[in-house]
Amino acid sequence: MATPLTAAEFLAALKREGVKVVEVGDWRHHNRNAKGPWGPVNGVIVHHTVTSGTKASVDICRNGYSSLPGPLCHGVIDKDGVVHLVGYGRANHAGGGDPNVLQRVVEERYGDRPPAPKKGNLDGTDGNRHFYGFECINLGDGKDRWSEEQLEAIERVAAAICRAHGWTAKSVIGHLEWSRDKVDPKGVGMPGMRDRIAARLKTKPGSGGTTTTTYTVGRGDTLWSIAASKLGDGSRYKEIAKLNGLKDADDISVGQKLKLPKK
Structure with a gap:
């Protein structure tokens, strides 16, 4: 468990890791903190947007919908590997998930992947409180390819946050590993991504290239x-x-x- 990074610390950690960042509006103060607590934080959740196009995807993730107000994540990762920061604090991204998964992530105690979640959005633990969230622009149809630049950005973002909190790669999960209702990020093998993150954490912050x-x-x-x-x-x-x-x-x-x- 950890106290959330300040917005300044969060931005600095991303930049140290070599993440390409775009700051969108007053992202530092755009959040859902009035609706519930933010923290303690325990990990990072990776999502896909089910949208295409950078501007439209960033706008949706920043503003949300009438039924689900934004921000819908902390950062949007585009196809070129650029991270658009849209909010900071509590965000409507994780929803409800399995408390057993949360415990395993807190303890960083599981094999290739956490146990399959048995709870979801309606009956699960509040994940918006406990996780940083990043939406990756992808249709999620199994046909929309993930670019290497986008995958490397996921790796760098996750490593930056893990490094800042002293976590291992086991603190990074996909939305489908958190909630029984979800399938994202479809097309990204999270065990393989955690291997990439673990390898990066063995190098100096911002080191070039993946393994x-x-x-x-x-x-x-x-x-x-x-x-x-x-x-x-x-x-x-x-x-x-x-x-x-x-x-x-x-x-x-x-x-x-x-x-x-x-x-």
């Missing part, structure tokens, strides 16, 4: 053949699958871009 390279799948490729040719060891195909959030080792297609671990 991965990118490979475009060609005709006839398998994860085993890619691991053999690019990593020198076919048995490392499991690392590639985990890093890309693939449940099935054969779940690849020609033209797909895969993140590869270092040799």
Whole structure:
């Protein structure tokens, strides 16, 4: 558990980590604090917006809807990896979630992923109080590709906050890992993302690049053949699958871009 960073500390942490930031309006004082507590904070939740276009997505996340007022997160991560800060404090992003998941995140005690949530928005614990939230611009239809710039921004943002609080990568979860009602961020394997965040936390703040390279799948490729040719060891195909959030080792297609671990 931790006291939330001040807005100035939050911004400084992001910049130290090399995050590209755009400050939107008076984001430091735009929040839902009048509706409930903000803190203690315990982690970071990653979302997708189900929208397209940077301006429209940022506007929605800042202003919200008549039924769900904004801010809907603290930052919006666009396709180019730029983080648009839209609010700070309590935000309508996490909703209700599983208290058992919260406890595991607090303790940073679970394997590749937290236990499957059994509670959701209507019967769960107030997540808006306990988590920083970042909405990533993606349609969430399984077809809208995640850019490497966007994935690296998620990695940097999460690492910045974990570093500031002394947390490990296990304090970063996807919305679907928090609430039984949610599927986001669809297309991002959170175990693989936590591996990326953990690797970054072993480096100095703002260090360049991730621990991965990118490979475009060609005709006839398998994860085993890619691991053999690019990593020198076919048995490392499991690392590639985990890093890309693939449940099935054969779940690849020609033209797909895969993140590869270092040799």
